[in-house]
Amino acid sequence: xxxxxxxxxTVLSDVHLLLPNSRHLMARxxxxxxxxxxxxxxxxxxxxDVGKQVWRGAFLLADLILSQxxxxxxxxxxxxxxxxxxxxxxxxxxxxxxxxxDVGEDLLSMCQKNVxxxxxxxxPAGGEVRVRLLDWLRHDLCTDADAEFGWxxxxxxxxxxxxxxxxxxxxxxxxxxxxxxxxxxxxICNNLRLPCTTYLSIEKRLNFTLRHLDIxxxxxxxxxxxxxxxxxxxxxxxxxxxxxxxxxxxxxLLYERIEQLELWKVTAVPV
Ligand SMILES: C[S@@+](CC[C@H](N)C(=O)[O-])C[C@H]1O[C@@H](n2cnc3c(N)ncnc32)[C@H](O)[C@@H]1O
Numbered sequence: 001x002x003x004x005x006x007x008x009x010t011v012l013s014d015v016h017l018l019l020p021n022s023r024h025l026m027a028r029x030x031x032x033x034x035x036x037x038x039x040x041x042x043x044x045x046x047x048x049d050v051g052k053q054v055w056r057g058a059f060l061l062a063d064l065i066l067s068q069x070x071x072x073x074x075x076x077x078x079x080x081x082x083x084x085x086x087x088x089x090x091x092x093x094x095x096x097x098x099x100x101x102d103v104g105e106d107l108l109s110m111c112q113k114n115v116x117x118x119x120x121x122x123x124p125a126g127g128e129v130r131v132r133l134l135d136w137l138r139h140d141l142c143t144d145a146d147a148e149f150g151w152x153x154x155x156x157x158x159x160x161x162x163x164x165x166x167x168x169x170x171x172x173x174x175x176x177x178x179x180x181x182x183x184x185x186x187x188i189c190n191n192l193r194l195p196c197t198t199y200l201s202i203e204k205r206l207n208f209t210l211r212h213l214d215i216x217x218x219x220x221x222x223x224x225x226x227x228x229x230x231x232x233x234x235x236x237x238x239x240x241x242x243x244x245x246x247x248x249x250x251x252x253l254l255y256e257r258i259e260q261l262e263l264w265k266v267t268a269v270p271v
Pocket of ligand 1: 054134
């Protein structure tokens with residue numbers, strides 16, 4: 001029998017995709033929950049590969065898109081930390097262009113395969129997903145012509161001129177990365193020509209910590225702290241407004257919409 005060995009830093013997925021035929025979003029897993037040839041999602045990964053799993057926050061954002069298509073129709077969209085690309089694919093069923101970004105050649109290749117596998121879902125509305133490298137730890141977009149997932153100058157211009165929506169699902173789980181994500185969000189919003197709305201989904205994961213000798217949720221608390229800082233920012237360039245969105249919109253996809261799953265909206269308006 002096949003066996004999976006879980007190491008101390010293995011992160012298990014809460015989401016199990018059951019996909020009876022290949023025309024559904026993402027492909028079927030093999031017996032041990034790992035992708036076989038052409039199958040583009042895993043259910044257990046080391047921490048640095050968490051993007052190869054689909055997280056509940058991706059489904060929550062996908063549900064938002066499916067239940068409010070007019071909000072996103074024809075838009076130019078940027079997804080940060082897209083992982084498998086599921087939410088970008090759903091977005092491209094209504095939006096015009098989705099820049100689906102993450103880091104790591106193998107993750108981006110997996111994401112690109114998912115986009116290609118699901119092209120038929122986007123074609124009717126004419127939407128497209130462009131898988132690109134965007135590392136929150138870098139200050140610039142990679143425009144190296146030799147890089148497989150690098151940006152062209154035209155794409156950078158399109159991003160800055162036309163983006164009105166940014167999405168990011170389950171990207172705040174490490175405080176340093178969360179800081180880098182918010183710095184990236186701030187930098188990008190400051191470079192946009194148009195007002196922009198960012199939707200961030202997050203799952204409040206409760207842990208018992210020895211430091212507090214209690215249940216706490218440090219990653220979530222830090223996320224909330226970053227949101228507050230953003231709202232209080234007065235730089236004379238962009239005004240940020242933060243509000244929580246009640247996930248009361250219909251659930252179209254099959255996953256557990258637990259109460260710890262939250263959605264936040266950040267509106268950026270050039271001053
Ligand atoms: C928990 S996964 C969420 C993936 C996907 N959004 C979902 O919900 O299924 C976090 C994502 O953040 C990405 N990420 C981590 N560090 C990053 C960085 N420095 N720049 C860009 N993306 C990063 C990971 O590669 C991963 O895809």
